[in-house]
Amino acid sequence: MDKVKVGILGSTGSVGQRYVNMLESHPWFEITVLSASSASVGKKYAEAAKWVLDSSMPETVRDIVIQPADPDALKREGVELVFSALPSEVAKIVESQMVEAGFPVVADTSAHRMDPDVPLLIPEVNSEHLAALDEQRKKRKGIIVTGPNCTTIGLAMSLKPIQLKFGIRRVLVSTMQALSGAGFFGVPSMAILDNLIPYIKNEEEKVAQELLKILGEYQGGFKFANIKVGASCHRVCVLDGHTEAVFLETVEETTPEAVKECMREFKGEPQRLSLPSAPVRPIIVREEADRPQPRLDRMSGTPERARGMATVVGRVRSEPALDNGIKYVLLSHNTIRGAAGNAILIAELLKAKGLI
Incomplete structure (x- = not known):
């Protein structure tokens, strides 16, 4: 099975690092793009990220060059799924841009959690809420699912x-x-x-x-x-x-x-x-x-x-x-089940159900 190419927005922060750590050697997903603020764009991930986890930074990502949080940049690299760990003040705009560009987005941020057509998902608890994606597809090119606080x-x-x-x-x-x-x-x-x-x-x-x-x-x-x-x-x-x-x-x-x-x-x-x-x-x-x-x-x-x-x-x-x-x-x-881990599980559920 070919792996799904993923991009991580906000990849240098503590939750972004948790994504990087948990997606290393994932059986279904492959990190293709790491994105961060303009101050980090163009730097290698090892230079841009102040690594704070108790495990070592994966060798496979150290030399990945940070890309801007721009849909065109992700499309050029063939990204098929976007994870967002962006700061809340920029998430609403950037996540919306990604969805309008046709990407499926799984977000940790609060920006879209309470939107009337966006599932706020814990896969074990309310997977049936993914039915809301049918309404999203009528209005958007892509889809967005959020994880809770x-x-x-x-x-x-x-x-x-x-x-x-x-x-x-x-x-x-x-x-x-x-x-x-x-x-x-x-x-x-x-x-x-x-x-x-x-x-x-x-x-x-x-x-x-x-x-x-x-x-x-x-x-x-x-x-x-x-x-x-x-x-x-x-x-x-x-x-x-x-x-x-x-x-x-x-x-x-x-x-x-x-x-x-x-x-x-x-x-x-x-x-x-x-x-x-x-x-x-x-x-x-x-x-x-x-x-x-x-x-x-x-x-x-x-x-x-x-x-x-x-x-x-x-x-x-x-x-x-x-x-x-x-x-x-x-x-x-709080940063595994409460953030990156829950989002990765959401993405796994979306793939298993044929929604991405």
Whole structure:
């Protein structure tokens, strides 16, 4: 099988580097173009990218010359699929240009997440929302699918099996978010050492809005889920891995054991299709009293290509302060499952379904 030639927009940033790392020797995709800001154009990737991951920069990309984020530049190199990790302030324009030029685009950015015809996708949770692409094709030459905010992904993953089996009325979540979610230069060291920052701009609003779109239905248009959502988001001194304390009310009465069972049994279309980056178990339930922990659990997921793709849940308990109340703690790797890994899984799903 010939590999699909891909271009990565925003390739030198922390999420862009995660794409590069995860696409190395991918069985279906081949990195053909790396794009970045005008200051990096013309430089070799090894010179332009300040590599921040704990693994080494792949040798196969070191000498690739950075191209501008221009559709014509990508077309000249035969690119067939575009991944976008662009800064939000430029993403809306550039991603739209790529779609109008006929490219399929999978984006991590927030620019198009809430557009009325754009799927906001977690492949295990709402793959049926890809039906919206039929509407896109009527108006655009290409297509665009977006991934949610890194905080939303683990939350929606953990809630989906509960929603399917018991229904959900209300969700309250308090997050403890890793530094990498703000980018390499996002939080000054003197601001976060010996500290916690109880505010992340626009994060709480994103979580509430995105969750309702993801857990809703697509019937010729998106019908948002009828769930009340409240969020409080905090930046903590952890490198990778978002931890979230979740409190919820179910429609039907349930028990912690029943919730754990439905989470363990949950699988989605990526698992049924055996996609390369799909974790065998998208939700891993831990029984230890002190798990999950970022340092111990953020790279959970099998096989090897799916490391960091599983959502880890622990401390599942009843919550007597809520009607039919359940509470638990979850952990999700914010730059793997929460960003590049989810986008790559989306692309695998698109290819498996013949949509690219």
